[in-house]
Amino acid sequence: MVIEAIGFDGDDTLWQSETAFAITHDRVRALLASHVPRDVLDAQLLETERRNLEIYGYGVKAFTLSMIETALDLAGEALTAADVRALLDAGKELLAHPVEMLPGAEDAVRWASAQGLQVVLITKGDLFHQESKVARSGLGELVDAVEVVAEKDVATYQRALRRNRVDPTNFVMVGNALRSDAAPVLELGGWAVHVPHPLTWALEAADDEDALRASPRFREVPSLIEIPTVIPTLDH
Amino acid sequence: MVIEAIGFDGDDTLWQSETAFAITHDRVRALLASHVPRDVLDAQLLETERRNLEIYGYGVKAFTLSMIETALDLAGEALTAADVRALLDAGKELLAHPVEMLPGAEDAVRWASAQGLQVVLITKGDLFHQESKVARSGLGELVDAVEVVAEKDVATYQRALRRNRVDPTNFVMVGNALRSDAAPVLELGGWAVHVPHPLTWALEAADDEDALRASPRFREVPSLIEIPTVIPTLDH
Numbered sequence: 001m002v003i004e005a006i007g008f009d010g011d012d013t014l015w016q017s018e019t020a021f022a023i024t025h026d027r028v029r030a031l032l033a034s035h036v037p038r039d040v041l042d043a044q045l046l047e048t049e050r051r052n053l054e055i056y057g058y059g060v061k062a063f064t065l066s067m068i069e070t071a072l073d074l075a076g077e078a079l080t081a082a083d084v085r086a087l088l089d090a091g092k093e094l095l096a097h098p099v100e101m102l103p104g105a106e107d108a109v110r111w112a113s114a115q116g117l118q119v120v121l122i123t124k125g126d127l128f129h130q131e132s133k134v135a136r137s138g139l140g141e142l143v144d145a146v147e148v149v150a151e152k153d154v155a156t157y158q159r160a161l162r163r164n165r166v167d168p169t170n171f172v173m174v175g176n177a178l179r180s181d182a183a184p185v186l187e188l189g190g191w192a193v194h195v196p197h198p199l200t201w202a203l204e205a206a207d208d209e210d211a212l213r214a215s216p217r218f219r220e221v222p223s224l225i226e227i228p229t230v231i232p233t234l235d236h
Numbered sequence: 237m238v239i240e241a242i243g244f245d246g247d248d249t250l251w252q253s254e255t256a257f258a259i260t261h262d263r264v265r266a267l268l269a270s271h272v273p274r275d276v277l278d279a280q281l282l283e284t285e286r287r288n289l290e291i292y293g294y295g296v297k298a299f300t301l302s303m304i305e306t307a308l309d310l311a312g313e314a315l316t317a318a319d320v321r322a323l324l325d326a327g328k329e330l331l332a333h334p335v336e337m338l339p340g341a342e343d344a345v346r347w348a349s350a351q352g353l354q355v356v357l358i359t360k361g362d363l364f365h366q367e368s369k370v371a372r373s374g375l376g377e378l379v380d381a382v383e384v385v386a387e388k389d390v391a392t393y394q395r396a397l398r399r400n401r402v403d404p405t406n407f408v409m410v411g412n413a414l415r416s417d418a419a420p421v422l423e424l425g426g427w428a429v430h431v432p433h434p435l436t437w438a439l440e441a442a443d444d445e446d447a448l449r450a451s452p453r454f455r456e457v458p459s460l461i462e463i464p465t466v467i468p469t470l471d472h
Contacts, residue, residue, distance in 0.1 A: 055328055061362075
């Protein structure tokens with residue numbers, strides 16, 4: 001087959017991530033219910049996260065700081081020290097949340113490794129937390145490299161592939177985010193397998209989904225269980 | 237010469253970092269002066285940072301969250317929403333703080349690059365913030381690789397050197413922290429040039445400074461201006 005190296009995204013591809021964010025988000029809504037209506041909170045939190053992205057980047061620490069900022073913006077002087085403490089605690093719980101693997105994740109990585117493919121984990125977010133999740137996932141021994149990156153754009157993939165001596169045309173990226181996992185890799189001449197996740201962060205939507213899906217190097221599968229079936233079919 | 241690759245630490249080696257933390261720390265002391273005595277705050281903040289290290293890792297976002305937690309612990313219900321906002325703002329200013337290069341930094345990196353040495357920037361902290369600082373330092377084009385790592389121990393250096401195809405015995409690490417920059421590299425059989433910085437984070441002290449300094453592969457220079465002089469002298 002044409003594929004010699006395979007990249008896996010981490011959050012919401014190999015393991016659950018948004019689910020834990022969603023649970024925390026619900027707790028924060030309940031916590032702040034006396035200060036602010038639910039839909040106002042949701043809109044404002046998303047707006048704050050978007051505005052802080054270029055200052056804080058991705059990850060749970062960024063999310064925690066944005067939660068506190070949103071609560072301050074909405075509740076003002078009514079926000080109590082106990083509220084702030086509860087938000088800090090919610091962030092810490094999110095960081096300590098056990099790594100829950102998605103169906104077929106371990107088998108997909110084991111299969112790729114057994115096929116002799118070069119296996120790279122390419123994940124976005126907080127370096128410290130991502131490394132901790134890789135360690136807790138038990139997959140660390142099966143992968144050839146872990147790349148925690150600040151942003152998943154064409155330049156990032158180019159650097160990561162060059163560093164691992166991988167030609168993009170022999171590379172397939174497996175992930176749940178069209179914008180971060182599929183678009184830049186297709187642009188480089190590589191392949192993309194999209195594994196949709198029911199919860200995808202609102203800031204991860206792609207502008208040009210139809211164009212992406214039309215690429216001859218794009219595939220979509222319902223779960224990682226299909227990986228050993230779909231990868232060998234990738235060919236020009 | 238024996239050296240084929242050179243690693244530079246970022247924070248407080250190539251650019252100022254603790255200085256900005258210290259200014260922020262002073263502002264926080266002033267801000268919380270009505271709630272808590274200065275020395276109590278200092279001791280408690282260090283203790284909180286230490287306790288949170290394995291949850292938050294390193295960097296400004298971790299520092300901001302630990303500041304808020306310390307303020308809550310010390311001031312309790314007396315902490316106002318305005319206080320919390322001021323702590324958030326202090327953290328954001330720290331993230332946006334301009335990158336101030338240390339004397340000789342740019343020349344040292346230029347010299348190493350011109351010598352044909354493989355130049356790697358190996359820095360600890362928050363991935364997003366570190367990448368932003370490398371970009372703002374203007375040194376990005378002069379280095380062969382940037383490694384932002386979660387912890388600087390023997391295993392981390394081993395991985396980084398293997399990834400960049402560098403033999404430890406031909407590698408020298410230049411940095412201000414004996415524990416993070418010198419000790420693990422010497423243990424791997426590599427070389428270390430210590431460039432002390434007047435402000436070094438209390439959690440960065442090494443237990444066995446005398447043993448490190450006794451190594452035949454250890455050097456200390458007062459500033460990066462000495463790099464072109466000291467590196468060619470490294471030999472068995």
